[in-house]
Amino acid sequence: MLIRNPEATPESARTILRRNDRGGYTVPNGRIYPFQWNWDSGFVALGYLTFDDKRAWQELDALFAGQWDDGMVPHIVFHKPAEGYYPGPEIWGTRHAPPTSGISQPPVITSAVLRLFREAKDREAAGKNARALFPKLLAWHRWWHETRDPERSGLVTSVHPWESGRDNLPDWDAPLAAVTPKLDVSALRKDITHVNADERPSHDFYNRVMTLVEEAKALGWNGARVARELSFRVCDLGIQCILMRADRDLRALAEALSQPVVGEIDGWLAQESAAFGRLVAPDGSFRSLDLRSGQLSPAVTAATFMPLYARAVDAAAASALARLFEQWMTRVAFAVPSTDPSYPGFDPQRYWRGPVWLIMNFMIADGFVAYGFDHIADRIRRDSRAIVRRSGFMEYFDPRDGRGLGGCDFSWSAAIALYWGLLD
Ligand code: GLC
Numbered sequence: 001m002l003i004r005n006p007e008a009t010p011e012s013a014r015t016i017l018r019r020n021d022r023g024g025y026t027v028p029n030g031r032i033y034p035f036q037w038n039w040d041s042g043f044v045a046l047g048y049l050t051f052d053d054k055r056a057w058q059e060l061d062a063l064f065a066g067q068w069d070d071g072m073v074p075h076i077v078f079h080k081p082a083e084g085y086y087p088g089p090e091i092w093g094t095r096h097a098p099p100t101s102g103i104s105q106p107p108v109i110t111s112a113v114l115r116l117f118r119e120a121k122d123r124e125a126a127g128k129n130a131r132a133l134f135p136k137l138l139a140w141h142r143w144w145h146e147t148r149d150p151e152r153s154g155l156v157t158s159v160h161p162w163e164s165g166r167d168n169l170p171d172w173d174a175p176l177a178a179v180t181p182k183l184d185v186s187a188l189r190k191d192i193t194h195v196n197a198d199e200r201p202s203h204d205f206y207n208r209v210m211t212l213v214e215e216a217k218a219l220g221w222n223g224a225r226v227a228r229e230l231s232f233r234v235c236d237l238g239i240q241c242i243l244m245r246a247d248r249d250l251r252a253l254a255e256a257l258s259q260p261v262v263g264e265i266d267g268w269l270a271q272e273s274a275a276f277g278r279l280v281a282p283d284g285s286f287r288s289l290d291l292r293s294g295q296l297s298p299a300v301t302a303a304t305f306m307p308l309y310a311r312a313v314d315a316a317a318a319s320a321l322a323r324l325f326e327q328w329m330t331r332v333a334f335a336v337p338s339t340d341p342s343y344p345g346f347d348p349q350r351y352w353r354g355p356v357w358l359i360m361n362f363m364i365a366d367g368f369v370a371y372g373f374d375h376i377a378d379r380i381r382r383d384s385r386a387i388v389r390r391s392g393f394m395e396y397f398d399p400r401d402g403r404g405l406g407g408c409d410f411s412w413s414a415a416i417a418l419y420w421g422l423l424d
Contacts, residue, residue, distance in 0.1 A: 007392045010050075010423045013414035016393055017047055020411045021055075025062035025079060029395065029407040032194045034082035036063060038075045039165050040412045042108035043359050046115060047415020053120040057129045060109060060116075064136045066100045070223045071143030073109070073136075074100035075162060086190045087210065093217050102213070102221045103163045106239045107144065108363075110137050110246035114253055131257055138261060141250055144243055145268050147223040154275025155235040156243060157227050157291060160212050161205075164236040166338065166352045168201040170299035170345050171234070171288040178292065179231045181207040182214060199349055199405050235289040237279055237297075241306035242363075244272050248311065276312050284320050300324075300340040301352075302360050308367025318371040325368075325376055332399035334383045336364050341399070348398050355396035355405055358384055358416045385422040393417065 020026045025036040026044045033040075041063045048056035066077035078089040078099040089099035113133055120126040148156045158164055161172040186203040212232050219225045227233075251265045279286050279296070286304045287296040305321055307313045313321070331341035338352045338360065339345070348354040361384045365377040387402035393413040394404030417423050 008389050008417070008423060010418060013047070013393060013418045013423060014051060016409045016414040017044065017411055019409070022080065024058050025077070026059060026411050028411050029409060031084055032191060032395075032407045034085055036066075036077040036079060038063060038073060038077075038105035039108045039359075042112040043362075043412040043419075044415045045109075045112045046419040047411070047417075049116055049119060050418045053116070053122050053125065056116055056120070057125070060113065060129075060133060063109065064133065066096070066098055067136055067140070068096060068100070068223075070147060071139035071141075072104050072147070072223060073107075073140045075103050075105040075165075076101040084190055084194070086185070086188050087213065091210075092213065094221050101162075102216055102226075103160045104140075104143075105163060105165050106236075106242040107140060107246045108242055110141070110253075111242075111249045113137060114249040117253060117256070127257075130253060134253060134257055134259055137250055137253075138259075141243075141247065141265075141268070143223070145271075148227050150224065150227055152271065154271035154273075155240060155278060155289065155291075157233050158236045158239055159216070159226055159230040159232055161209055161232070164238055166236075166238055166301070166303070168205055168350070169288075169297075169301055169352045170339060170343065171236070171297035171301060172232075173345075174295065174298070175232050175234050175290045175292065176205065176208045179208045179211055182211045183207060185210045195406055199351060201351060231292075233291040235279070235291055237286055237288045237301070237303040238306060240272070240276075240279065241303065241310035241312065244269070244276075244310040244312055247272070273312065276307070284317070285324065299343050299345065302336050302338045302357075302364065304340075305336070305364045305367060308371055309363045310367075311370060315371065318373070322368070322371075322373045322376055329379075334387055334397065334399045334402050335380045336361055337399040338396075348400050349405055351396070351406070354399060356383075356387065356399050356402075357396050358388070358413050358420075362416050362420055381420065381422070384417075384420065388413070388417050388422050 027034050028037050028040045041059050045056040045059045066074050092101045094102045117126050117130040144156050161167050185206050191200050215230055216226050247268050254262050281287050281296050285300045286307050334356055337354050339354050346354050361380050365380040368377040387397045390402045391404030393410050395406030395410045
């Protein structure tokens with residue numbers, strides 16, 4: 001029996017966003033993540049859009065204050081010093097002002113800008129803001145398609161599990177096993193002082209991912225060298241799908257704003273579509289690809305449904321994904337578990353190895369609607385609503401019973417609940 005959480009109201013969701021506002025940018029959660037995170041801000045902007053257009057645009061402007069000269073938009077912008085997070089700016093050592101991390105995150109921002117441009121109440125400001133952001137978005141897309149796809153293969157390279165935003169997926173086990181850990185950071189971690197260790201990644205994982213940061217630092221964070229030389233190089237199915245959708249959305253913006261770059265964007269879309277088949281496993285599911293070993297990931301994750309969000313597949317593949325979704329749902333009570341519930345490493349409480357994340361649900365449901373599977377999208381929305389009402393705006397949720405996990409008062413959970421109308 002679900003108990004309606006008295007905290008899960010539109011007003012409490014707005015209060016969380018306001019409380020996590022640090023003056024123009026919003027922290028995902030004040031204790032565990034006290035800085036601005038890239039893709040979190042894309043969803044947070046949608047939350048603000050429901051009650052304060054101006055603040056929504058401001059969120060994105062703050063993020064782009066961290067954009068690098070080569071176009072990259074970093075995954076963390078450390079606007080102001082804050083306690084409680086490892087690795088902080090001094091560890092990344094990127095020498096950017098404001099200080100930032102050295103990797104990116106899935107480019108949901110472009111799609112958020114398109115929604116703001118179309119849906120914001122103040123039409124004049126929407127045109128002005130979208131026009132001002134357009135060249136910055138374009139530079140970021142070029143960075144993905146050029147710096148992060150040096151061979152112009154149509155598949156972009158990710159160099160760090162944190163870049164995927166789905167940090168400890170089973171997809172990263174094999175590519176990370178090939179990274180020789182050169183340091184022991186277990187005593188430096190702060191995440192496990194805030195959240196149960198069994199809901200967080202292992203020490204071994206942290207030692208390896210921090211080794212990657214050291215490798216990139218030794219290359220002076222040179223984008224071209226990082227893309228070719230880091231000992232972790234994968235094509236993340238999530239990033240690839242989100243980028244492809246972002247390319248479509250950038251194209252729509254370019255047309256609306258009469259920007260003469262539609263031909264260039266069409267070129268990217270053609271390359272991505274041609275390469276997409278490299279991410280299909282023999283069973284028809286979609287996977288991440290280890291670019292060093294050439295192996296597809298052995299696990300199926302919730303990103304297998306993301307080609308629908310990218311509009312990257314035909315009707316037959318979409319029907320196969322709808323059948324796969326129904327199979328998954330025979331094993332769990334709440335959609336959508338982050339990893340295939342029949343996978344041996346499925347772990348319903350650990351971060352990206354099983355729990356439900358509302359932002360993924362929002363994108364997966366969007367994809368199913370686009371292909372005419374409204375009943376599946378409704379199911380995902382209904383489940384999202386039920387878990388928020390039961391557990392509030394937690395970071396992630398157990399797909400067996402909807403119990404909240406990770407950090408509480410999470411900005412993107414509150415924002416998606418507002419934008420998706422889960423609290424009405
Ligand atoms: C975790 C998530 C990542 C998110 C960040 C801030 O690291 O895995 O996707 O951006 O928290 O919420």
